[in-house]
Amino acid sequence: MSCTKRGAEEAVSDRSKPTRPLSRPDPGSAEEAALLRRVLGSSVVAVLVLDRCGQAVYANGQAVEELGIGPAGGVPAEIAAFRWIAVTGKALHDVRCALPEAEDGTRVLSINAEPLTEDGESAPQRVVLSINDITEQYSYYEQALRESEQRLEEAQQIARLGHWFAYQERESGRQRLWWSPVIYDIFGRDPQRFVPSFRRYLRSIHPDDRPMLRARLANASREDGYEVEHRIVRPDGGVRWIRERGKLEHDASGRRRRMFGTVQDITEQKELQRELERRASHDPLTELYNRAKLQQLLHSAQAAYRRHGTPFAIVLFDVDHFKAVNDRWGHTAGDAVLWELARRISGVLRETDELGRWGGEEFLALASYTDEAGGAELAERIRRSAAERPIGQVGTVTVSLGVAGIEPGASLETLEHRADQALYAAKAAGRNQVCRYASLPAGGGR
Ligand SMILES: Nc1nc2c(ncn2[C@@H]2O[C@H](COP(=O)(O)OP(=O)(O)OP(=O)(O)O)[C@@H](O)[C@H]2O)c(=O)[nH]1
Structure with a gap:
């Protein structure tokens, strides 16, 4: 019918007319057999019927043409294997079957297989097999999967982050560990030669971090996971920092299935973090503690004094006639003097003493576990070390020092003020000397 307006109207009015019901062929009739043959013959799905020996007893046109299967072509072993369905009696759906082809090609088939019982047969x-050729889709998805795996691998390389999982091998019951390529890289191991295991992984942990890591891992099963940062030692002796995360995976019934996790190389982050912390607490010129860090140390010392009565003293000192050094030799020479003094004085401190730059050409030493008299001993050592030999062209440089020890009820401000008063007195008394606050005649003296 041509597509005219009238034609369309007729089509509409045709719909209102009662349609003649299609006659259903009698089951088992020759008419039904012919119809089924036509349907099967025109199907794009290859249909094959195998007997218990794997011989094809029926193949539709698609099976013959596309797969070359049929009574004439014979049945490839991979497909003939489906004869077992007749024995097991269990249908299978969407089973992937790879058929090797000439020139190294592979044809991928999706097969539905059903046992066929005819009237009168007990087994x-x-x-009957319905076979779909999915080679094209399969290679498309396989390629897409390969590409996505490659992208994941590249992203992991960039982030220096790998993933792992630990599982129990079904056959042997053994614990197995699987690493992604980046983890081999982080641990400095060759994937061709190194088989990861939990024991080998533990052996790579920095000895100082092992106890902490063991404790965290012991808790991990209770907490369903863990996150920990620790060092590893690579076979070449190199030390790397890693951040490790692990999580337990459970199956649908809540049983523990496997442990999954990530490993990230954070060595650079750690170094940067350490450098930032160092900069926040150190003076860039002398590389000693800065004033902020000294204040923090003083607060800790005072807290210990209040809680446990642990005494401490401070030594405040500055370079004598330093203005003249700058004026005569220049600011750079002055800087070099400060740097050299810092080195010399650091060498005469006890392990529990701290030294920092208080500001300008002024330094502060914190002498722990000692009183003002002990602080004065340290001050004397500092004085001698500063003046022990000339500093380059500048020559001999001296320092004046004021000492004050913590006392009950004294605040840090008071202590600093007392040390400052003692330092002022040392300057006034002719420089290059130590003055204790307790020895001051008026105000400070007792
Ligand atoms: N080169 C250099 N000089 C500094 C630095 N900080 C402070 N100074 C100088 O140290 C000098 C301190 O001078 P004054 O406070 O007059 O003291 P002084 O000349 O040492 O004299 P007395 O302390 O009385 O012995 C000033 O010239 C400051 O510019 C620094 O980081 N580098």
């Missing part, structure tokens, strides 16, 4: 004698 299935045949198997």
Whole structure:
């Protein structure tokens, strides 16, 4: 019918007319057999019926043409294997079957297989297979999967982050560990030669971090996971920092299935973090503690004094006539003097003493576990070390020092003020000397 307006109207009015019901062929009739043959013959799905020996007893046109299967072509072993369905009696759906082809190609098939029991038979004698050729889709998805795995691998390389999982091997019951390529890289191991295991992994942990890591891992099963940062030692002796995360995976019934986790190389982050912390607490010129860090140390010392009565003293000192050094030799020479003094004085401190730059050409030493008299001993050592030999062209440089020890009820401000008063007195008394606050005649003296 041509597509005219009238034609369309007729089509509409045709719909209102009662349609003649299609006659259903009698089951088992020659008419039904012919119809089924036509349907099967025009199907794009290859249909094959195998007997219990794997011989094809029927193949539709698609099976013959596309797969070359049929009574004439013979049945490839991979497909003939489906004859077992007749024995097991269990249908299978969407089973992937790879058929090797000439020139190294592979044809990928998706097969539905059903046992076929005919009237009067107690057990299935045949198997009917519907076969779809999915080679194109399969290679497309396989390629896409390969590409996505490659992208994941590249992203992991950039982030220096790998993933792992630990599982129990079903056959042997053994614990197995699987690493992604980046983890081999982080641990400095060759994936061709190194088989990861939990024991080998533990052996790579920095000895100082092992106890902490063991404790965290012991807790991990209770907490369902863990996150920990620790060092590893690579076979070449190199030390790397890693951040490790692990999580337990459970199956649908809540049983522990496997442990999954990530490993990230954070060595650079750690170094940067350490450098930032160092800069926040150190003076860039002398590389000693800065004033902020000294204040923090003083607060800790005072807290210990209040809680446990642990005494401490401070030594405040500055370079004598330093203005003249700058004026005569220049600011750079002055800087070099400060740097050299810092080195010399650091060498005469006890392990529990701290030294920092208080500001300008002024330094502060914190002498722990000692009183003002002990602080004065340290001050004397500092004085001698500063003046022990000339500093380059500048020559001999001296320092004046004021000492004050903590006392009950004295605040840090008071202590600093007392040390400052003592330092002022040392300057006034002719420089290059130590003055204790307790020895001051008026105000400070007792
Ligand atoms: N080169 C250099 N000089 C500094 C630095 N900080 C402070 N100074 C100088 O140290 C000098 C301190 O001078 P004054 O406070 O007059 O003291 P002084 O000349 O040492 O004299 P007395 O302390 O009385 O012995 C000033 O010239 C400051 O510019 C620094 O980081 N580098």
